[in-house]
Amino acid sequence: MPNDTQIRIWGRANSVNVQKVLWCLRELDLSYERIDAGMAFGRNREPEYLAMNPNGRVPTLVDGDFVLWESNSIMRYLVLAHAPRSPLYPDAPKRRAGVDRWLDWTLSTLQPVDRPVFWALVRTPVEQRDMAAIQKDADAEAVQWRIVDAHLASRRFIEGDDFTIADIALGAYARRWFGVEGISKPKLAHLERWFGQFAGRPGFDQFIAPPMS
Numbered sequence: 426m427p428n429d430t431q432i433r434i435w436g437r438a439n440s441v442n443v444q445k446v447l448w449c450l451r452e453l454d455l456s457y458e459r460i461d462a463g464m465a466f467g468r469n470r471e472p473e474y475l476a477m478n479p480n481g482r483v484p485t486l487v488d489g490d491f492v493l494w495e496s497n498s499i500m501r502y503l504v505l506a507h508a509p510r511s512p513l514y515p516d517a518p519k520r521r522a523g524v525d526r527w528l529d530w531t532l533s534t535l536q537p538v539d540r541p542v543f544w545a546l547v548r549t550p551v552e553q554r555d556m557a558a559i560q561k562d563a564d565a566e567a568v569q570w571r572i573v574d575a576h577l578a579s580r581r582f583i584e585g586d587d588f589t590i591a592d593i594a595l596g597a598y599a600r601r602w603f604g605v606e607g608i609s610k611p612k613l614a615h616l617e618r619w620f621g622q623f624a625g626r627p628g629f630d631q632f633i634a635p636p637m638s
């Protein structure tokens with residue numbers, strides 16, 4: 426394993442945005458140290474943390490004297506700085522733009538519809554759940570997953586033959602979508618087939634597949 430122990434990741438391992446970064450680090454075979462922060466762990470509202478990341482959110486990357494927040498930007502940086510020839514984030518402008526649009530779409534479109542469903546079914550006590558409202562939110566999320574499903578009809582991975590950081594970003598959310606129970610979800614065969622390829626990838630098995638919390 427290369428000597429990259431100057432990489433430090435701040436953030437709890439059950440955060441989807443931290444999980445993306447951890448999966449990416451594993452794909453790149455980079456070593457790092459992770460420090461728990463956020464929710465029950467606290468630390469992210471302390472002045473030292475806010476000096477690194479004024480949002481008070483996780484993850485934050487520290488690489489030597491370089492500090493970066495925003496999980497998708499961290500994934501891009503990790504490839505460009507530590508594995509610039511890696512197909513995880515392709516060089517060719519059109520291929521890179523294809524990857525970038527899914528990274529942007531995940532933040533702008535998928536995350537807002539995933540959040541209420543995930544929080545209601547994973548982080549809310551059963552007796553406090555309003556299942557009718559949750560089903561409505563799940564239906565709104567399904568609309569977005571149908572777009573991914575249709576795109577995958579003719580592609581092995583989201584942007585073609587190569588696994589990229591766009592698969593990581595979408596895959597981390599897909600694990601939540603497939604993992605939540607108690608709502609009705611449409612059968613999306615292409616999405617299922619695509620998601621089924623990730624089992625066995627060490628970063629997926631270690632950081633994404635474990636029980637959600």
Ligand SMILES: N[C@@H](CCC(=O)N[C@@H](CS)C(=O)NCC(=O)O)C(=O)O
Nearest residue numbers: 440441442463464482483484495496
């Ligand atoms: N767009 C940001 C979102 C960061 C974010 O909202 N992180 C959540 C966890 S997924 C957070 O910090 N929540 C507060 C906490 O954990 O205390 C990113 O992708 O890094």
